[in-house]
Amino acid sequence: MLQLSKSARAVLVSIVAFIVLVIYVPLLLVVANSFNVARLASWPIKGLTTQWWVVAWESPSIREALLNSVIVALGATFFAGILGTMAAFALQRYEFFGRQSINLLIVLPIALPGVVTGVAFSNTYNSVLPQIGINIGYFGMIVAHATFCIVMVFNNVGARLRRMNPGLVEASMDLGANVWQTFRLVTFPQFRPAFVAGAILAFALSFDEVIVTIFTAPPGVETLPLWILKEMARPNQASVVNVVATVVILFSLIPVYVSLRMSRSDEDD
Amino acid sequence: MTSVLQVPEPPTQAEVKVAAARTPRQNRRGLLWLLTPPTAWLLILYIGSLFFLLITAFWFINPFTSKVIPGFTLENFVSIFTVPAYFATAVRSLLIALAVTLIAIVLAVPIAIYMAKIASPAMRAFLAVTITLPLWAGYLVKLIAMRVVFTENGFLNWLLAPFGISGPGFNTSTVIITLTYLWFPFMALPVYTAVRQIPNSYFDASADLGAKSWRTIRTVVLPLIKPAIIAGSVFTFSLSLGDYLVARFVGGSTQMIGSIIASNINLNPPVAAAFSFVPITFVLVYLWVVRKMGALERL
Numbered sequence: 303m304l305q306l307s308k309s310a311r312a313v314l315v316s317i318v319a320f321i322v323l324v325i326y327v328p329l330l331l332v333v334a335n336s337f338n339v340a341r342l343a344s345w346p347i348k349g350l351t352t353q354w355w356v357v358a359w360e361s362p363s364i365r366e367a368l369l370n371s372v373i374v375a376l377g378a379t380f381f382a383g384i385l386g387t388m389a390a391f392a393l394q395r396y397e398f399f400g401r402q403s404i405n406l407l408i409v410l411p412i413a414l415p416g417v418v419t420g421v422a423f424s425n426t427y428n429s430v431l432p433q434i435g436i437n438i439g440y441f442g443m444i445v446a447h448a449t450f451c452i453v454m455v456f457n458n459v460g461a462r463l464r465r466m467n468p469g470l471v472e473a474s475m476d477l478g479a480n481v482w483q484t485f486r487l488v489t490f491p492q493f494r495p496a497f498v499a500g501a502i503l504a505f506a507l508s509f510d511e512v513i514v515t516i517f518t519a520p521p522g523v524e525t526l527p528l529w530i531l532k533e534m535a536r537p538n539q540a541s542v543v544n545v546v547a548t549v550v551i552l553f554s555l556i557p558v559y560v561s562l563r564m565s566r567s568d569e570d571d
Numbered sequence: 572m573t574s575v576l577q578v579p580e581p582p583t584q585a586e587v588k589v590a591a592a593r594t595p596r597q598n599r600r601g602l603l604w605l606l607t608p609p610t611a612w613l614l615i616l617y618i619g620s621l622f623f624l625l626i627t628a629f630w631f632i633n634p635f636t637s638k639v640i641p642g643f644t645l646e647n648f649v650s651i652f653t654v655p656a657y658f659a660t661a662v663r664s665l666l667i668a669l670a671v672t673l674i675a676i677v678l679a680v681p682i683a684i685y686m687a688k689i690a691s692p693a694m695r696a697f698l699a700v701t702i703t704l705p706l707w708a709g710y711l712v713k714l715i716a717m718r719v720v721f722t723e724n725g726f727l728n729w730l731l732a733p734f735g736i737s738g739p740g741f742n743t744s745t746v747i748i749t750l751t752y753l754w755f756p757f758m759a760l761p762v763y764t765a766v767r768q769i770p771n772s773y774f775d776a777s778a779d780l781g782a783k784s785w786r787t788i789r790t791v792v793l794p795l796i797k798p799a800i801i802a803g804s805v806f807t808f809s810l811s812l813g814d815y816l817v818a819r820f821v822g823g824s825t826q827m828i829g830s831i832i833a834s835n836i837n838l839n840p841p842v843a844a845a846f847s848f849v850p851i852t853f854v855l856v857y858l859w860v861v862r863k864m865g866a867l868e869r870l
Contacts, residue, residue: 304684305778310785311689321755325701325755328720385609389609389610395602396601413805415809417828421624481601506707511710513813527711547709547715554704
């Protein structure tokens with residue numbers, strides 16, 4: 303075990319405590335401000351009210367933005383789930399020339415800055431596709447999101463496949479199951495938890511995405527982050543933004559909970 | 572090629588498993604079937620879009636009608652170096668991204684060592700949740716949070732008021748702090764995983780050989796977690812480099828590469844396209860270095 307002197311230990315503990323405070327105090331300020339009487343976020347808060355929660359609950363534009371976010375995230379997760387799983391199987395089960403390059407290709411959409419991905423898709427959607435008569439519209443957002451979500455499913459499923467026993471597949475085939483039956487009854491149940499974890503992370507990543515969405519959303523369509531951004535730019539109802547932000551913080555507990563459970567079950571086997 | 576005289580070593584059990592898992596000869600069709608859809612999606616839609624973007628970067632606009640005219644000019648790329656504001660912004664963004672990466676490393680290493688090797692199991696679990704949680708708390712939520720901290724009537728000024736000083740307000744240092752706040756988990760998590768994988772016997776050996784804790788961290792821990800630090804730095808570097816909303820909302824007048832791209836996307840698309848290749852170049856150079864060091868598998 304790492305032995306530390308008393309003073310070194312004290313320094314380390316205070317650094318850790320400082321980091322934890324710095325992470326959480328700002329988030330708590332947002333939660334507190336969702337109940338702030340003042341129109342603009344500030345500290346200390348001037349008085350408590352639930353009026354912003356009522357305004358947010360009754361707002362049709364928030365509901366519409368939320369619905370769009372869910373549709374886009376579900377669509378992106380659907381494509382990323384299929385494509386990421388296929389890529390994970392190809393790279394884990396086969397040895398071939400260019401394997402490293404494919405790996406890089408899958409990582410690239412999240413490794414490159416979002417503004418680059420956004421501008422590239424925007425350029426294609428607005429300048430290239432119309433010339434061959436395609437108006438991609440709403441679907442363009444889903445395509446762009448799916449592109450950078452593939453890596454989430456790919457990583458999770460790939461990590462699981464690496465440790466799966468290939469003998470089971472051979473046994474299944476020897477017993478007369480065809481490729482599809484083997485996949486459905488033997489292979490898929492083994493990597494299902496990793497697939498679900500990857501899909502949830504992909505959903506969360508898409509749901510939260512701002513910059514690519516700015517460039518790929520068709521005119522007049524708002525996702526929840528775009529709605530928040532619009533409200534931040536004209537902050538006369540900033541406190542409603544704090545309500546939405548608080549709800550987003552609460553919902554973010556779901557993927558964290560699931561991914562923690564996944565990593566725990568991974569450590570068990 | 573192995574020499575004929577050399578006796579080949581018997582394969583380890585792990586190698587046998589891998590060989591069985593990757594049926595190299597049979598079923599090339601299966602590979603093609605699996606690989607084509609994801610590769611086609613990424614090559615046609617993504618790399619294709621980047622390619623068209625590169626082409627657009629060589630076009631120009633009619634200064635009177637503001638219409639994009641296909642052609643060939645290096646003007647847009649030249650402007651990155653010749654327009655002082657553009658060049659300064661590119662350099663500033665690079666420095667900000669490097670500063671964020673450096674601060675994230677300096678903060679991540681102690682918390683990772685504490686979590687993995689010193690904290691009790693309960694404390695470790697608590698801190699693991701603590702660090703993972705804000706990863707999904709929402710980019711804009713965190714940006715709003717930092718605005719409440721640094722704004723005129725905000726938390727930091729309230730905290731510092733009794734001491735007669737005030738916070739930085741909205742400027743470049745606030746941008747660096749906010750970007751570090753946003754991307755810290757991307758550094759902390761891989762570094763934590765790497766520290767956890769170091770066997771405890773290494774620390775015993777180091778102590779037995781007379782190394783004090785600082786020396787052990789410097790000569791044993793740091794070399795072993797270097798790949799994880801590099802993997803984390805790809806994210807902190809790239810995400811900071813391309814960001815412009817942080818600069819817009821907590822940066823005061825600070826501009827980043829993304830600010831120039833975003834403000835030109837409708838006015839002058841070729842300039843926006845050319846400027847997109849500044850972060851691409853920075854990140855590709857970075858990834859190339861990382862790949863050379865073999866850390867890409869950890870991403």
